[in-house]
Amino acid sequence: MEPRWYTLNGEKFFARTWGDPSLPPLLMLHGFPEYSGAWEELALELQDQFYCVAPDQRGYGQSYCPEGVENYRTGILATDMAELAKQLGAPVTVIGHDWGASVAYGLAMFFPELVSRLIIVNGVHPVPFQKAMASGGAQSEASQYINALRREGSEDYLAKDDFGKLLQLFSAHMDLSWLTGEKLAEYKREWGRVGRLKGMINWYRASTLVVADPGKPVELAEMDVSRLQVTCPHLLIWGMDDSALLPVSRAGLEAFAADLEVHEIEGADHWVLHQRAGEVAEVLRRWVG
Template identity: 80%
Template sequence: MHPRWFTLNGQDFFARTWGDPSLPPLLMLHGFPEYSGAWEEVAQELCDRFYCIAPDQRGYGQSYCPDGVENYRTGVLASDMAALAAELGAPVTVMGHDWGASVAYGLAMFFPDVVARLIIVNGVHPVPFQKAMAAGGAQSEASQYINALRREGSEEYLARDDFSKLLQLFSAHMDLSWLTGEKLAAYKVEWGREGRLKAMINWYRASTLVVADPGVPVDLPQIDTSRLHVACPHLLIWGMDDTALLPVSRKGLEEFAKDLTIQEIKNADHWLLRQKADEVAQIIRNWMSQ
């Protein structure tokens, strides 16, 4: 791994990189509550073919961390990564997980010229996800943590007892056996940087997505979905045991991505980048070779 700094939209961003810079770039976008190190195992599997670049996104790790919820709207986050893609020599292959998937979709939809291919790993397109969360069913129930995170002061609660509450949230009904020893210590370093935990949660506060109470569907306003399509080839990799994002959250995705390939991985949950790095990497290799 080689550290690298970028100046994006006038601000400093830290990234971890793997591989030869002369290889095709693969931009890897982490989710909550992770950081650029989340990609370590997958990048090591792919760095013989790609120059893997994993930034700490805005508010995370060592990167730019402004105050104010308004600084974490998805459009702002995507603008950061569009600038990075341009610096890497756009168009590039973009890969996102969890919240990083939301930014990756934002790039593909609103900055299509910088995205050659889109790879999503247990992440969701905003339209199917919003429909599922508004329905009052299983995804609404699974997403109640979003409303909890949005509450004032949630960052102080999650930081208590050496981040024990955050770890409980991180591992709810999923396998966190990989997060021990040096990995756990590294995560705590990133969570403990000044202002970072609040900034990470501000991603949720800035989002306009509505989470219905279980059993109480919410009527959604009509929106223009014409700009919410993915024109480039799109691969979705899905760990089937994910309890935070359920299969219903991707229902109808093919309406927004005509060139869509879905590959499912059994015995893996939301943290499949750590659990099944070799399998994730092989799926990517096979798809990119088509």
């Protein structure tokens, strides 16, 4: 791994990189509550084929971490990574997981000239996800943690007992056996940087997504779906035991991605990148060709 610093829209962002810079770039976007190091297992599998670039996104790790919820709107987050894609020599292949998938979708939808291929791993397009969360059904119930995170002071609660509450949320109904020893110490170091946990949670506070109470569907305003299309080739990799993002959260995705392939991985959950990095890499290589 080689560390690198980038200046994006006037601010400093840290990234971890793997592979030869002359290879085609693969922009790797982490989710919550991870950081750039989350991509290490997959990057080591792919570094012979790609120049893997995994930034700490805004509010995370060693990157720019401004105050104020308004600094974490998805459009702003996507603009950060659009600038990085340009510096890497766009168009680039983009892969995103969890919240990183939301930024990756934003890049593909609003900066299509910068994205040659889109790969999502257990992440969701905003329209199917919003419909599922507003329905009052299973995804609404599974997403109640979002409302909890949005509460004032949630970052202080999650940091208690050496981040014990955050780890409890992180592992709810899922396999966290990969997060031990030095890897766990590294995560705690990143979470413990000044202001970072608040910055991370501000992604949730800035989001306009509505989470209905279970059994109480919410009527949604009409959305202009014409602006939310993915025109490049799109691969979705899905760990089927994910208890935070249920399969219903991707229902109807094909209406937003004409060139879509879905690959399901049984026996893996939301943290499939850590549990089955080799299999994810194999699927990705086959799809890319």
